Amino acid sequence: MLGxxxxxxxxxxxxxxxxxxxxxxxxxxxxxxxxxxGTTPTPTPPKTTDPGKPVVDADYVVGxxxxxYQRIKHYKATFRQTVTNATFGTRAKSDGRVFIKKPGKMRxxxxxxxxxxxxxxxxxxxxxxxxxxxxxxxxxxxxxxxxAVTFLYGKGDLRRDFRAELLKNSxxxxxxxxxxxxxxxVQDARYQTLTLVIDPNTYxxxxxxxxxxxxxxNAISFSNPxxxxxxxxxxxxxxxxxxxxxxxxxDMDKHKPGK
Numbered sequence: 001m002l003g004x005x006x007x008x009x010x011x012x013x014x015x016x017x018x019x020x021x022x023x024x025x026x027x028x029x030x031x032x033x034x035x036x037x038g039t040t041p042t043p044t045p046p047k048t049t050d051p052g053k054p055v056v057d058a059d060y061v062v063g064x065x066x067x068x069y070q071r072i073k074h075y076k077a078t079f080r081q082t083v084t085n086a087t088f089g090t091r092a093k094s095d096g097r098v099f100i101k102k103p104g105k106m107r108x109x110x111x112x113x114x115x116x117x118x119x120x121x122x123x124x125x126x127x128x129x130x131x132x133x134x135x136x137x138x139x140x141x142x143x144x145x146x147x148a149v150t151f152l153y154g155k156g157d158l159r160r161d162f163r164a165e166l167l168k169n170s171x172x173x174x175x176x177x178x179x180x181x182x183x184x185x186v187q188d189a190r191y192q193t194l195t196l197v198i199d200p201n202t203y204x205x206x207x208x209x210x211x212x213x214x215x216x217x218n219a220i221s222f223s224n225p226x227x228x229x230x231x232x233x234x235x236x237x238x239x240x241x242x243x244x245x246x247x248x249x250x251d252m253d254k255h256k257p258g259k
Contacts, residue, residue, distance in 0.1 A: 058164035062158050063159060065196065065198055066151055068203040068204055070154040071154075075231075077223060078224045079097070079098050080095050081218070082218075083219075084219070087216075093113075094113065096109045097109045102153050105122050105233070106152070106236070107235055116129055119235075120236060122236075123139070135249045135250065136252050137238075137250070137252060138251075138253060162182035162183060165181045165182075166178065167180070167195075172195065174197075179195065181195045188213075192213055194210055195209040195211075196209075204225060206222055208222075
């Protein structure tokens, strides 16, 4: 199960083509819930005879979305993550802050119900468990991350790697928002679909929903976005020397199970 691991860990591949198992994190308290249900795709609108009016279909919306993330230099927002397990009928919620800066830097700070951080400078990933004073680190240069994540900092091509459907009358988003369901063009062992709820004015993602092949749903809602305030490079690095002797630091590329 994905547990509290954020979407990057949920969609990362190892260099051998096998899914990477995310660091084990103690799950939040869970309650019964129902899985997210799909909706009926909207037929592609007929092409307009007015050259000034674009055809607003799935391809158009995804293209505008990707252009938005290619244009911005940095991004920070508040997020709420809800992980639903249909098999066991459970749901776990987490809240925190996300920071993104080009090229390839990401930081996810979980503030409740427990404090954890996933910090990446684009080359390395640190998973920090503050209550346990433990850090798991991994060399990302040995892995290939999915475009389902990399588009957030302007890389990859969603239209090339996914088949997109614009959903009609979806209850996932708010009134007026675009809801696009993406299915990998090549079968993926990690997830079945990626659904994005998109602001119709800015084409920013307001919610991202990954449904795994095990039937687990990982939904992240974003609020209070900020693309103007500066984001410091130091936020994307974990200073191992500063915490040496205080935190147990485990190199996952060298660590052998059972040791």
